[in-house]
Amino acid sequence: MVRTEILVIGGGVIGLSIARRFALAGHQVILLESGATPGMINSSRNSGVIHAGLHYSESPLKEQMCIRGKELLYEYCDQKSVPYERLGKLIVAQSGQEEDLEAIFQHAMDNNVPAKMLSGFEARRRYAELDCVSALESSSTGIVDVSSLLQSLALGFESAGGLLQCFAAVSQINLEREVASVLMADGTEVVADLVINSAGLSALDLVPCEARSEFDNFFVKGNYFSYRKSVPFSHLIYPLPSQGGLGVHLTLDMAGQPKFGPDEQPVEDIDFAIDADRAACFAAAIEEYWPGCDVRYLSPDYAGVRPKLKHHGIVVKDFVFLQSRGNSGAEVLSLLGMESPGLTSSLAIAEYVFSLA
Ligand SMILES: Cc1cc2nc3c(=O)[nH]c(=O)nc-3n(C[C@H](O)[C@H](O)[C@H](O)COP(=O)(O)OP(=O)(O)OC[C@H]3O[C@@H](n4cnc5c(N)ncnc54)[C@H](O)[C@@H]3O)c2cc1C
Structure with a gap:
C-alpha cells in the first residue's frame, strides 16, 4: 500500500495542470496515468486552439474558465517558451x-x-x-504546440517533486474508510487525503458515490x-x-x-x-x-x-466538478464532461480545483 496527500488520476492536459498546481504549492502528489506517456488521448486529439471564450453563454463555468484559462495559458507559454501563435x-x-x-x-x-x-x-x-x-x-x-505544452507541464510537475507513474491504470476508487483509496489494475492500493479523478473519457466510470447513477x-x-x-x-x-x-x-x-x-x-x-x-x-x-x-x-x-x-437524462452543457466526501473528511473530486474548451481552460481549471481543496 502506498500513501500520499493528493492523488490525481489521468495525465491529460487537465490532470497534469492540476497535479502541477498542487505540487508547486508544496503538496505531496502522485499522478497515475494508464497510458505509456501523458496526454495521448483527447489532449493530443483536438484542434490545438486557444479559444477566446466567445461561445459559452449557456455554460458559465466553461465561459469563466476559458476566458481566465486563455490569459493564464498565453502567460505560461511566454514564461516556459511553449510555442504558440x-x-x-x-x-x-x-x-x-x-x-x-x-x-x-x-x-x-x-x-x-x-x-x-x-x-x-x-x-x-x-x-x-x-x-x-x-x-x-x-x-x-490562437494556436498552441500541444505536445510542447504537455511536456512542459509534466516537467514542471516532476521538477516540483511530483511523482508521475505511467502504465498505471486505476480500476476503482473507494471512499468507504477514513481515507480515499484507489485500486490499481495490478492490485496496488494507493491511499490519499484527496483523490482527483481527471480520467477524461473514463472519469464517470470511476466516480465512487451514489451520485454516479444520476449521470450518463x-x-x-x-x-x-x-x-x-x-x-x-x-x-x-x-x-x-x-x-x-x-x-x-x-x-x-x-x-x-x-x-x-x-x-x-x-x-x-x-x-x-x-x-x-x-x-x-x-x-x-x-x-x-x-x-x-x-x-x-x-x-x-x-x-x-x-x-x-x-x-437525469438531460444534456449537461457545462463542466461538472462532482465532490464525494467520506465520513472523516477524505474526498474525491471527479471532473466530468471535460470537452472543449478544456485545453484552453486547463490552467484555470487547476486554479479552481486548488481553491476547492
Ligand atoms: C475533437 C475535439 C477537439 C477539441 N478541440 C479543442 C480546442 O481546440 N481547444 C480547446 O481548448 N479544447 C479542445 N478540446 C477539448 C480538450 O481536448 C479536452 O477538454 C482536454 O484535452 C481534456 O483533457 P483531460 O485531461 O480531461 O482528458 P484526456 O486528455 O482524455 O486525459 C485523460 C487521461 O486519463 C487517462 N486515464 C483514463 N482512464 C484512466 C484510468 N482508469 N487510470 C489512469 N489513467 C486513466 C487517459 O489515458 C488520459 O491520458 C477538443 C476536444 C475534442 C474531443
Missing part, C-alpha cells in the same frame, strides 16, 4: 445567420472579450475567396481531415456553431499545415478510427464558406471523442 479567427455568417453572429458579438462585448464585426465586403477584402455576408474577428484566439455518458467523435495544399487564409476560419460543436472549421498547426474539423459523429464505443467516406460531408461544410476548396486534397487525419454528459 495568436493567429486570430473569423467566424463567418451565411445569409440568414447574421443575427446569430451579432448575438455572439454582443455577448463578447458584455464579457470584455475582444471582437470586431466585419461586413461581407470587409471580410472579402481580407480574403477574396471567403464566402460570407458578415464576419466576427476574434484577435485573442454519451460519446461524440470529432474527425479531422488535413488539407494537403496551402490555403489562402492566415486566420482560423469558423462557421457559426452547430448544436453539439463549433462546426467544421479551418485550423492551422504550428507548422502552418491546414486541417478541417472536427465534425460530430455520435458513437457507441470509444474508437479513434476515421471513415474516409466522410470527406464528402466535409467538402459540403467547407464549401459553405470556401467554395474554392479542392476536395481532392482532403485526407483523413485523426479523431478525438467528446465525453458528453447527461444528468
